[in-house]
Amino acid sequence: MVDYAASGLKQTMRFERLTRDRKTLDALTGVASFSRERNQHASPSTGATISIDQQAPDDWRRGAIRALAQSSFAGKTEIVPVFTGIPVLTGDRRASRQSKVTLRLLDYTTLLDRPLGRPVYLQAGGSYTALVRQLYSTAGATGHAITDSAAVSASGARWPATKTIRQVCTEIARAIGYRATWADELGALHFEPYIAPGHRPVDPDLGFVHGHTCTYRPDVDVDVDFSDTPNxxxxxxxxxxxxxxxxxxxxxxxxxxxxxxxxxxxxxxxxxxxxxxxxxxxxxxxxxxxxxxxxxxxxxxxxxxxxxxxxxxxxxxxxAIALSYTVENRFRPFALMSATRLLVPATDAAPEIDTTVTISKDTLEYQAGAVPTMTTTLTEVQA
Structure with missing residues (x-):
């Protein structure tokens, strides 16, 4: 594994064209900029935009795009996916010899935004997660990961044709204590139990502990406004x-x-x-x-x-969202909602921060020829 804290680390990004079912076609060249934002409180939780200098017209209504981060140090190179999305054209600036297109990349959970089209029933004693698996297949979502639950409908249920597949899956998640459907960096959908922040395993090696493995800048913005935090x-x-x-x-x-x-x-x-x-x-x-x-x-x-x-x-x-810390950090792979440790040494003006946090939001920015940068918001886990 590459040392993400090394002073000589070199980082860049590369991009690929995929089929809609996420099979690699070829490299995507001409990318001028890319931006990805993840937010655990948003639905969908992830989205991105990409700007491409293209020499010839292209049909962006089909297929998908994958962004990958490449990190190299001491003869080792690590390439990790950071987002896989469905492109939607939002801008097209044309010149005589080339044009610049701007695409919004939709999270793969967007496949679930289609209406049911007909009423959906769950018989008494029917499995909730079996129904979710069936709905994923109806939406064309392949390669999904669903954690089976023993929860069943006590008396049967019905959803009208106007509901979307996402709405049904979210309602089932609420009922059985699951996290809302999310898509990983490869575009696969996940449906799994919700784990409260205080019960998540803590990975201290995500680069937010001051010392030789630290990958964030020393300035930390702290949000300590509790005035609207409900009790x-x-x-x-x-x-x-x-x-x-x-x-x-x-x-x-x-x-x-x-x-x-x-x-x-x-x-x-x-x-x-x-x-x-x-x-x-x-x-x-x-x-x-x-x-x-x-x-x-x-x-x-x-x-x-x-x-x-x-x-x-x-x-x-x-x-759990009132107390948060925002830092600028070097790119390294970690999952949204992961728990980790934040250690910021004391200064003359502020005391030491040493607390368990979760990754609640981050933004990854890339400009062609430059090093990708990140801004990450960490939410303190209440004891």
Missing amino acids: MSLVTARSPWDRVEGVAATAFLPDRHPLSVASRDGYVVPLVEEDVDLGVEITPGSTWDDPDDVTIDWWRGYIQPFADAYAARILEQKS
Whole structure:
């Protein structure tokens, strides 16, 4: 493996044309600039733009583009993919002998943005992850990675034809505690359990520890604004039937949390989401379209655990983003949402920072002939 902290490290980028199902065709030349942004709170979580000086017309409606970072030191070279996307033409500046095209590269989860086209049913006792696998195939997503879950639908479910495949998969993820679908650097889709920041394995060797392996600049921007950080959540979930009331769920940060209601001497900062669609039109058995067979007690008993889990999850996510650190760093491969250690030595003006963080956002910039650069936002993991 290349030493990413070495002072003599040389880095550049290269690009490839692919088929839509991600088979390599040839090298893509003439790239003038490339920019990739990842954000764990965005959907899709990754996107990119690329500018190309082309000598002849090209049809960018087909295929895909892959960006790779190349790092070399002491006779060793490492090439890693950084993004695989579906191109969409957003600009075309023409000159007499060449033109410059600007393309937006769409994350491969974009394949899931097509509507179902027909109602989709899940029978009572049916597997949620088996349905997700079927929906991925319907969308044309190949080579996906799905972690199977033992969770099954207790009473059956139905999604209308106007829902998108992404919406259905996201609703299932909420219901069974999974992370929303994401695409890796090779364009493969993943559907897997959500792991809370405090439970993720910590990799201390990502270049954010001061010392001989450090790959970030000494200046660190710290965001310490807690004024809008919630310490309780209130969620109301609607019922699919007019005559059956919805349910409400609340969650509070534990008292030991530095921003909890107890820690802030009773001060409550609420996070409210009203009329949330927890995902499905649910019925007992096969009578989903006959609400007369649905009792209020049955509905509340069935949906309350989903509402409780959703309220707890959004509170955990939103309460963990207030304290963050932004650094400029050398490119090195790491996954979004990875946990690592940040160590910044004390200065005359500021105390030492030594904390566990997760990668919540980063931007990779490249200009032809220059070294690629990164800006990374690290979110502190609350104990």
